[in-house]
Amino acid sequence: MRLATIRSEQGSFAALVTSETTALKIVGYSNVGDLLQNPQWREVAEHTTGEEVVFRHKDLEAVVPAPKKIICVGMNYTNHIKEMGRQLPSHPTLFIKFPDALTGPFDDISIPSYANSTLDWEGEMAVVIGKRARRVLAADAAEYIAGYAVINDYTVRDYQYRTMQWHQGKSFEKTAGFGPWLTTSDSFEFGGQLATYLEGEQVQSTPTDDLLFSPATLIEYISHIYPLDPGDVIVTGTPGGVGHARSPKRYIGDGETVKIEIDGLGYVANRTVFEQ
Template identity: 80%
Template structure:
């Protein structure tokens, strides 16, 4: 099952996606995040028999527009860790992104003039939590995962490396395309390709099961620090091939489209617009 947050002239609404352009409205819910607050959200979505709608890509909003928490994992693919000159970690590296950083999966990303000098791409798999998770064991973690989506994590490298804390380069306003929809675990199989494109050129590629810390391990680790709530998002890290690690370094330019595609989840594509 696939669930999306769709824009309309009356606002947004949650919907069950039937095809890449059609969906069934889930009455009573403004977005997928609101739907996930219901204990029986899956049954509500499966039985929804609301209005059938046709949508364009640009009608899609960030699938969960305002999660309470977005927890990002750095250095979680071995090939990316090695290209950045680091050792494999024994514990996940965590930092936070605020909901203000999210934008629609096909929206333009507007980059202010003072932050466009070292703009990098990072394609990532996102995990969406389906119910409150507190001190969850890895073996039980699957019960707490509502599904998966794609994250296009624009990174301002000059801001990121101003200090030892990465957050400031990772949470610029409306810089992370998120979607195109949530795919429930029964409809997604790990092991397919995660690929990031700059225009038509493939810049990153990795199988999705090549994570150092998989989603279940991340749910266990994070939920022992603080609870995860329904609708919260874990962004699991990016593979090798980022522009900052290349020789010579390469960055995103004005007008460039960054596309992130994950087998089984679809893709997001954001055009970069320098303000």
């Protein structure tokens, strides 16, 4: 099952996706995050009797537009850890992204002039929580996952490395395309490729089951620090191939499109626009 947040002239709404361009409206819910607050969200979506709508890429909003929490995981693919010259961590490296950073999966991403010189790509898989998780064991974590989506974690490297805290380079306003929809956990299998493309050139490619810390492990670890609520998002990390680790370094330029595709989840594609 695939669930999307779709924009319209009357406002956004949650929808059950039936094809690449059609969906059934889920009446009474303004977005997928709103829907997930209902403990019976799965039954509501599966049995929706809402009208059929036709949508375009630009009509898709960030699938969960305003999660209560977005927890990001750094250094979670072995090849990325090595390319950045770090040791394999014994525990997940966590940082926070604010909801203001999210944008639609096909929206343009506007970068201010003071932050456009070291803009890097990071293709990532996001885990969306389906019910409140507090001190959950990894063995039980699957029942707390609503599903998965693709996220485009644009990173401003000079801001990121100004201090030991990465957050400031990871949460610029509307720089993270998120979607294109939520693929429920029963409709997704790990092991396919996560691939990132810059202007059509593949710059990252790694299987999704190559994570150092799996979604289940992350849920156990995080939920023993603070509870996870329905609609919360865990961004699981990026594989090797980022521009900052190359020699010479390579960054995203004005007008360039970053596309991230994950087998079984679809893709997001955001064009970069440098502000004058």
